[in-house]
Amino acid sequence: MFTKPAGFKYYSKYFFKYYVKYPGRQPPNLSTKTADGIMQARLHDWLEKKLTPPQVFKEMGFTGTFASASKDPQFKYITQYSKMWSDLQVRLTKEADELMRARLDSWLEKKLTPPQVFNKLGLTGTFESAREHPDYKYFEQYSKMWSNLQVRLSQASAPAKSAEDLMIEKLYYWLKKELSPPQVFKELGLTGTFASARGEPNHKYFELYCRMWSAAQGG
Numbered sequence: 001m002f003t004k005p006a007g008f009k010y011y012s013k014y015f016f017k018y019y020v021k022y023p024g025r026q027p028p029n030l031s032t033k034t035a036d037g038i039m040q041a042r043l044h045d046w047l048e049k050k051l052t053p054p055q056v057f058k059e060m061g062f063t064g065t066f067a068s069a070s071k072d073p074q075f076k077y078i079t080q081y082s083k084m085w086s087d088l089q090v091r092l093t094k095e096a097d098e099l100m101r102a103r104l105d106s107w108l109e110k111k112l113t114p115p116q117v118f119n120k121l122g123l124t125g126t127f128e129s130a131r132e133h134p135d136y137k138y139f140e141q142y143s144k145m146w147s148n149l150q151v152r153l154s155q156a157s158a159p160a161k162s163a164e165d166l167m168i169e170k171l172y173y174w175l176k177k178e179l180s181p182p183q184v185f186k187e188l189g190l191t192g193t194f195a196s197a198r199g200e201p202n203h204k205y206f207e208l209y210c211r212m213w214s215a216a217q218g219g
Contacts, residue, residue: 020045043081053082100135104142114143167202171209175216184209 019026019038026038046056057078062069069075107117118139123130130136161169174184185194188202197203 017041017045039077043077043084046081047084047088050088053078053085056081100138104138104145107142108145108149114139114146117142117146167205171205171212174209175212181206181210181213184213 020041023042026035030038043056046059051059057066057069060074060077062072062075062078066078069078104117107120112120118127118130121135121139123133123136123139127139130139170187171184174187179187185197185206188206190197190200190202190206194206197206
């Protein structure tokens with residue numbers, strides 16, 4: 001049984017990189033496993049250099065179209081590289097989005113307006129004419145973030161309604177629903193008779209509702 005010597009891992013890495021750098025020196029009769037290892041190293045080298053699948057197609061000596069070359073045994077590496085390239089684009093897009101999201105959050109903390117962010121993104125012209133720019137989506141995203149912030153700030157600055165105001169709103173709501181005074185009596189948590197409940201805190205609202213009800217009935 002073959003035992004890998006110390007440093008074999010580093011030797012293998014160097015071995016593959018050597019033939020990546022000097023493909024013309026690669027021996028013709030290497031084992032399938034070794035040849036595949038060298039090819040994998042070449043694919044990763046091309047990916048680091050950000051070569052597109054069509055460029056790798058040419059690097060591998062293919063001619064014609066992808067379809068016409070698909071029956072070549074080596075075409076499997078084009079298929080593999082295309083997937084590697086696609087995965088890289090997804091990863092780069094995700095990283096760019098995360099970085100831009102951090103920038104948008106930072107601008108929002110500084111309370112930059114949408115027009116200011118429009119300029120920060122390097123967009124020019126009008127909002128409408130810049131729609132085709134790749135970064136316009138971030139401007140739209142920021143505009144929504146800005147709008148939501150303004151809503152939150154306006155809500156925070158609005159005076160809180162008192163318990164009295166909230167109860168009056170309830171009375172008007174019940175009147176709109178045409179609840180009768182006995183029904184509202186129960187809704188207010190009052191028990192017993194109308195007379196026996198006079199000492200309860202909510203009885204004043206019941207009396208008010210009775211007047212509202214009477215007025216609505218034309219009484």
